[in-house]
Amino acid sequence: MPLTRLRPIEHLSQVDKIELRLQEYFRNEEFNPGDPLPKEMEIAKALGVSRTAVREAISRFKMLGIIESRRNRGMVIRRPDVLRNMQRVMDPRLLDGDTMKDIFEMRLVVELGLAHILFRRKTPEFIEKLESIARTEDGTTDRIDLLKLDVDFHSALYQMSGNETIIRFQRMLMPIFDFVDSVILQKPRINQPLNIATHWDLIEELKGGTPTGFMHKMESHLWYFFEKI
Amino acid sequence: MPLTRLRPIEHLSQVDKIELRLQEYFRNEEFNPGDPLPKEMEIAKALGVSRTAVREAISRFKMLGIIESRRNRGMVIRRPDVLRNMQRVMDPRLLDGDTMKDIFEMRLVVELGLAHILFRRKTPEFIEKLESIARTEDGTTDRIDLLKLDVDFHSALYQMSGNETIIRFQRMLMPIFDFVDSVILQKPRINQPLNIATHWDLIEELKGGTPTGFMHKMESHLWYFFEKI
DNA sequence: TTTTTATATATGTCGTACATATGTCATAAT
DNA sequence: ATTATGACATATGTACGACATATATAAAAA
Structure with missing residues (x-):
């Protein structure tokens, strides 16, 4: 029936x-x-x-x-406050896997699309901040620390966008990122392309390159996550 | 004191x-x-x-x-439901101008960053849908109708992403888009570059081009809004 | 006029009573 | 033995009344 x-x-x-x-x-x-x-x-x-x-x-x-x-x-x-209500329910325990995957993917989308805004709003101070983080990374070997610095680097990029909503959006999604990161790290490693862009490459492009070039590098940089999803 | x-x-x-x-x-x-x-x-x-x-x-x-x-x-x-609570307060009357500008800018960011996902998820059916909308546009002169078709075209792109959260995100932001559109339309027109990309250009790139090329065209296509913000 | 006092008022908190739906269990019907 | 029936307990849902508390307004005192 x-x-x-x-x-x-x-x-x-x-x-x-x-x-x-x-x-x-x-x-x-x-x-x-x-x-x-x-x-x-x-x-x-x-x-x-x-x-x-x-x-x-x-x-x-x-x-x-x-x-x-x-x-x-x-x-x-x-x-x-538009984001406050979303924030309140942004708990990995309460959300289902599909939703979290969607949210994580959206993060990648935003980060890629950010290029133009960044080129409009970049200042020597922000660049210096990024370089400072990258330098610290060079002197770090501990895996957990490196992961933290990676988060810092990308947070700094969001900060540079100057868009409060986007900044808060990223901060709000952190718990999800952490969760997905931990899940991804458990999966078997796949062979990465050798020419994957580093944080220094991104900084270089930001200083003397173009938005399109930056997007290209960012795409390469995030490639790993794209593949995993 | x-x-x-x-x-x-x-x-x-x-x-x-x-x-x-x-x-x-x-x-x-x-x-x-x-x-x-x-x-x-x-x-x-x-x-x-x-x-x-x-x-x-x-x-x-x-x-x-x-x-x-x-x-x-x-x-x-x-x-x-993560987005439901955000949706409930997404009222142009209740939000302030700065927040709405931020949200609108985020839409541009997402749309630009979408390129990669689109190239991964595109199917002949979706392309056909886009072409259908573009064809209808060619036979339309009424300004209001064209604006509606423009929304349809971009909605179809979001749809093609296959990401439910992103799709709902866009739908949720519609009231804001309408509001910002109406505000922007009141501002004096600025001289557009002649080589601005059309919907047909985007479709063309999607069919036989590359993600980077698509982003470039999308950037050109959205250039107008970027300038206004 | 300025300050103090009184008063009305709208929200904040509490306790109690009862309504209503639902799970449990004993009992009766098949 | 299995299935219906009905009584009962229980947790949420709704309502009402009472008082607490803060605050605006008006009246009274300086």
């Missing part, structure tokens, strides 16, 4: 329904940050539910950062 | 504190999806607070999708 096509009745709790109503209310009323909201009791009355249920629903929006409330002043719409 | 450096005491409500406690509890106990949580009353007792307050805090985690609860069965840890 094809009972699979029989989707179960959506069993929403009162609070769930209130949440939905509020969501559409916020959209339709075109609230802007700073705008005051009706009082809890007014909302409860208007919806015909208890204040308790309304507060539970409101509490959810506080989690998203859309609502802020102060004693006696009432509640107001807030400017939410 | 430099009183600006004197940060106010963090005045967290009871529920806020409970939220924090639960968050660290979840991390430390290493919960996995499906794991059962203690009962509301047990949590309330353990924290020395009322069940009401616990429920308000729990409700917040339900918003994130980390917790699910059913009557008499108790509460369990859920696998959250």
Whole structure:
């Protein structure tokens, strides 16, 4: 019997329904940050539910950062932090393998696409920072330390982009990177091409080369991960 | 007087504190999806607070999708949807201009970095889809329609990446794109270079060219936006 | 006018009661 | 022995009332 096509009745709790109503209310009323909201009791009355249920629903929006409330002043719409909510659930234990692979791949995509921005925003100070890291690498043999320095190098690149969202995006994804790294390291090594680009190559290109050349080198540099995925 | 450096005491409500406690509890106990949580009353007792307050805090985690609860069965840890929470606050009215600019720039970065993935995942069917859109464009003069088709073309590229997270990421950002587009269109036009790459050029490169070549063309194609930002 | 005091008000917290769904288990029907 | 039926326990869901607490506003005192 094809009972699979029989989707179960959506069993929403009162609070769930209130949440939905509020969501559409916020959209339709075109609230802007700073705008005051009706009082809890007014909302409860208007919806015909208890204040308790309304507060539970409101509490959810506080989690998203859309609502802020102060004693006696009432509640107001807030400017939410886009990445904060994503960050909260960015836990390798909670996500499935496919999603993490997708996220990791997205990191590679971003890093490759960063080239242009970097050439626009590069400064002697940033270059010096990169060279400093690369020099430290040259004097390091411990594998764990090298892995850490590698993260530092790439973090510095993100930093150079000057794009706060991208920077935070990378920082947010760190737990995933660590996880995927550890998984990848367990796989058998594959034969790398000999002409793989180093951090020094990237710096060189950044100093006197072109965005396209940089992308090419970055592609070579990240090739290892691309192959593994 | 430099009183600006004197940060106010963090005045967290009871529920806020409970939220924090639960968050660290979840991390430390290493919960996995499906794991059962203690009962509301047990949590309330353990924290020395009322069940009401616990429920308000729990409700917040339900918003994130980390917790699910059913009557008499108790509460369990859920696998959250990483992008859902970001999606919920992706409202041009709620975000500030700088953040939106950053997000828009990130879109450009992703689109540029996509080249490699596309060359790995391209199929005749996807190419045909792109050509179909480009053909429709050739027979269209209305500006609004063309803008829509442009979105379609780029959406198809994302689709071709096969990366669900990236695809959803792009879809999620649509409201922002629309907003930034409308802002950009109001600015005075700047003189475009004559050799700007068209959609046909991109298709051509995708069919018989190289990832690097594609990136180059894409860069040229998106040049307009890069200049504006 | 300035300062102090009182008061109203909206959110924050708590306890209790009851509703509702669901798992458990004993009992009755087949 | 197996299957239905029904009683009961249990955990979440909803509601209400009470009081605490902070804060804006108005009234009173300096």
